[in-house]
Every structure is written in C-alpha cells, then in structure tokens.
Amino acid sequence: MINNYLKLQYKLLTRHFKATGLPIVIAPFLLIGICYLTYYLMLQYPVFGSYTVLLSNFQLLFLLTEKNRNDFLKNTFRKRDFHKIRLLENGILVVPSFIILLLLKLWIYAGALITLAIVFAFLIFKAFGQSIPTPFTKKPFEFIIGFRRSYLLILVLYILAAIGFYVLNPNLVLFCVAGIALTCVFYYQVPEPQFYLWNNRQRPIGFLLGKFRRGLLQCFLFVFPLLLIYAVVFSSGWLNALIVLGGILFLLPFAITLKYVAYPREINFPEGFALLLCFSFYPLILALFPFYYFKALKNLNNYL
Amino acid sequence: MIELIHISKSFGQYQVLHELTFTFEDGKVYGIVGENGAGKTTLFRCIAGLETASGQINANLEPLKNHLGYLTSDPYFLSKLTGEEYIYLLTDARGKSIHNIDERNIFELPLKEYASSYSTGMKKKLALTATLLQDNSFYILDEPFNGIDLQSSIILTEIILRLKAMNKTVLISSHIFSTLKDTCDEILVIEAGRISKTVKKEHFGDFEEEMKEKILKKDIDKLWL
Numbered sequence: 001m002i003n004n005y006l007k008l009q010y011k012l013l014t015r016h017f018k019a020t021g022l023p024i025v026i027a028p029f030l031l032i033g034i035c036y037l038t039y040y041l042m043l044q045y046p047v048f049g050s051y052t053v054l055l056s057n058f059q060l061l062f063l064l065t066e067k068n069r070n071d072f073l074k075n076t077f078r079k080r081d082f083h084k085i086r087l088l089e090n091g092i093l094v095v096p097s098f099i100i101l102l103l104l105k106l107w108i109y110a111g112a113l114i115t116l117a118i119v120f121a122f123l124i125f126k127a128f129g130q131s132i133p134t135p136f137t138k139k140p141f142e143f144i145i146g147f148r149r150s151y152l153l154i155l156v157l158y159i160l161a162a163i164g165f166y167v168l169n170p171n172l173v174l175f176c177v178a179g180i181a182l183t184c185v186f187y188y189q190v191p192e193p194q195f196y197l198w199n200n201r202q203r204p205i206g207f208l209l210g211k212f213r214r215g216l217l218q219c220f221l222f223v224f225p226l227l228l229i230y231a232v233v234f235s236s237g238w239l240n241a242l243i244v245l246g247g248i249l250f251l252l253p254f255a256i257t258l259k260y261v262a263y264p265r266e267i268n269f270p271e272g273f274a275l276l277l278c279f280s281f282y283p284l285i286l287a288l289f290p291f292y293y294f295k296a297l298k299n300l301n302n303y304l
Numbered sequence: 305m306i307e308l309i310h311i312s313k314s315f316g317q318y319q320v321l322h323e324l325t326f327t328f329e330d331g332k333v334y335g336i337v338g339e340n341g342a343g344k345t346t347l348f349r350c351i352a353g354l355e356t357a358s359g360q361i362n363a364n365l366e367p368l369k370n371h372l373g374y375l376t377s378d379p380y381f382l383s384k385l386t387g388e389e390y391i392y393l394l395t396d397a398r399g400k401s402i403h404n405i406d407e408r409n410i411f412e413l414p415l416k417e418y419a420s421s422y423s424t425g426m427k428k429k430l431a432l433t434a435t436l437l438q439d440n441s442f443y444i445l446d447e448p449f450n451g452i453d454l455q456s457s458i459i460l461t462e463i464i465l466r467l468k469a470m471n472k473t474v475l476i477s478s479h480i481f482s483t484l485k486d487t488c489d490e491i492l493v494i495e496a497g498r499i500s501k502t503v504k505k506e507h508f509g510d511f512e513e514e515m516k517e518k519i520l521k522k523d524i525d526k527l528w529l
Contacts, residue, residue: 131384131417131418132384137388139396140392144384145382145383149384193382195374196397198352198369198374199394199398200398201397202397
C-alpha cells in the first residue's frame, strides 16, 4: 500500500519534471549538479550555508504538513501507515542535504535536520481560527498566500535576526533580511488563473508597475524594521543595510517580471537559470532586467 | 449594447460557434439556453475576450472587458485566500475600493474563511458578490442558479431584475427554465453552435410547452422500452 503511494508520488514528480520540457534522463544529473553546487557553496560559507540548507529544508518540510493534504492521507491510510508515509516522505526530502552535511562533518546541523524531519512527520498545522491573519488583507494576493505558506520560516528568520542583534552579529541579521527577501521572491512562483488577469482593467505597463510597487511595499513591510534596527545598532554598517535594500529593490521586480515572462506556466528552468545567474553575479540583473521586462509586457498583452 | 457580427470559433477541426450574429441591448436580460456542449460557455468566453474568435464584437463601452462582470460556471479560487480577500482582489483590479464589506455581504457568507473551502453554492455566491461589487455595465452569468439554495435563488432573481432596472445588460445561461422566465426579456436557443431560435417574453409559455413536448417524447419513453 505504502509502496504504491510512493510510486504514485514518483510518477507525479516525473510528470512535473517532464512538464518543464526537459528529458527525464537528465533529472538525476541535475540533482547531483545542485547537490554539488550546494556542497561547494557550503565549503565557502559553512555557517550561513548550513543555515540556508536547514531553513530551506524547514520550509519544504513545513509545506508537507498542510492540513488538507494530511487529512487526505489520514482518510486514505491506516494511522500506522500514515505516520510511516509521512516519515518516509520527510526522510526522502532531507536525504540529499543530510548527506552533504555529513560529508562536511557538520554533525550538529545534520542531527538538527533529522530531528526536524521526524518532528514535522507528526505535526499538522491548522489555521489560527478560520484563516491565518496577514497584514495584507486589502491588497491580495501573492503576499497573502505566500505569507500563509511560509509564516513559520519568517518567524524563525525574525528570531534569528533578534539573536543576531543580541549577540551583535551584523552578518546574521543581514542573512535573515536576505532570507526574508528571497522567501518573498518565491511568492511569485505560482501563476494566477487567466480569469484573474482578464479581470484587471490595467494595460500591461500599468499592471506590471503596480505589481512592482505593491510587491516592494509589502516586502519592505517585512524587512524595513530589521534594517532600521540594524542601521541603529550597527551604525557603522549602515552602508551594508543600504546595499541589501538596494538589492531587494531590483530582485523582487525582476522575479515578478520573470513570472509574467513565463505566464501562464510556472517559472521554469530558463527563468530559474536567469535568476541563478543574477544571484551569482548580482549586477547582471541590471543588464537582464530590460530584456525580460519588455518580454513580460509583450506576453501580458495577450491576457490584459 | 453588445453587438456580435459573424462570430465563429473552432478548436482545431471542431467548430464550436458558427457565424453568430446578434445584438444585446442595454437594460435587457437575455437567457441563453442549449444542451450541454452547445457552445454557450464558449460564446461567453469569446464575448469576454478570454477566447479569440473570428468576426466582430462591438460594444458601446470600450474596451468591453473593463465593463463586463463575468460569473463563470465554476469559479476558481486560489487556496489560502479568504472570501473577503477574493472580493478585494476582484474589485481592486477594477479600481473600485470597497469599505463596508460586511454590510454588503447579502448572502451572509463566512468571508473570513478560505474561499477554496466553501461549498459549491457558497463559491458561486462569493464570485457573484465580487462581480456585482465591481459595478459593471454588462454581466455574463454562466449557470448562476446552479448549486445555490432556494433563498439565494430568490435574492439572485431580484438582483437580476434590479440590474435590468439600472439599465445594465445581463446574459444568463441556465437549465432552470422558471428562473429564465422570471428574469429574461428574450431567450436565445443555441444548437450545435448556432442560434436556432430567439423567443420574446410574450412567447415564453409556448416555448416551454414546445420544449417539454419535444424533450419528453424523445427521451423519457426510452426508459420503459
């Protein structure tokens, strides 16, 4: 029974991969490539690299605890099988990161990762009351949905930032700010149904600029308090705060642009690759932005 | 006013709409009837601009889509978005700001709950509320009575009549003839993508009888063959 479920999950994964247009045979190589890149980056930045790996896994494990999904599994399988499935799913998910952490002899982080996988297998997060409150109610929808899917990660990042202030570690605070901004970038991963775009009265240029404005305002709502405290507590490092702020100013609109370049499909390898290139050499964003911006406008013309 | 001139639509080899020509006038309610797959929803999607079609669609307010409220037969809601947020999303997209949302919640929907968890009828009522709050000039209501309770049906009928009184143009598709009889000025019968008949209000009674006779004779008797 469990075997069949896992086979089905594997089938679903391969279908998702095939939908990207890439042949399935390259999937294992891609996974190895990503693992190698992660390993390499962690060799360069062992502390923040480990944090990133732990927090990324934390968010993925959290997504698997979604109530409706778990209700379905509970209704379908016996209680013992349900827990076995959840443990297996979490185990499979963290295996690559776990191996990397072991190879780097980061025992504590590896232990923490396994603990997280086990704890999350027994947790189901229900809504607070009817729905999770957000500060974005009147301005739907990416940040509302994104926040409800990642509030725990945002909370952890805020706690880490508070620790950073407490132990006077400016890098940890900036890492948290960057982490929050990156989380916000992922809010734009899922495309809305065509009806939602059709319903909009704006022309592509107004629509896109409106999205930039709203996205930045909502993102700043998360990061601005941290940056402000940073500028006060680490007054000599205010320039770093400004650089991070400037980085977000381009990164988020770039992610929004990529979303509407790819629309109506999800952001995929070509756009993901562009984003990755910009992460490895940030100024590239300035060169790529106009190209993708006009591409997005052209694509939006078909829907608005 | 919405004017359709020789509207045709094909999906590959399959032609769904054939040279439809008709004018929907202001302040009138039109019923669109036809069997499943006759092309009603495709026609609505073409008018809304969600599908491209050959021919011409003209309106006295341009662009038409910015003045059109479209209630789809199966409204889609993103997960983790509450009813209230859905209303804000749709009205904000049309540049309308709604303040007293609880007072305007005439269907008494649980607006603080996730819309994706609503029942079929509640989803329909939520989508309808949002569409109405956009304050459009034209409305397309695709199967608005499907899945909603008796009380809400009565409210919906009254809403359609109010829209008409406000000089709005309303296009409704429904399989429930009594609801069309109560609200429409004219009914268009679509058969295999063609307007096979238009029936004015004064002939609704005859039309109902004719339909009953045709359908009952054709189908029910087969059960007891």
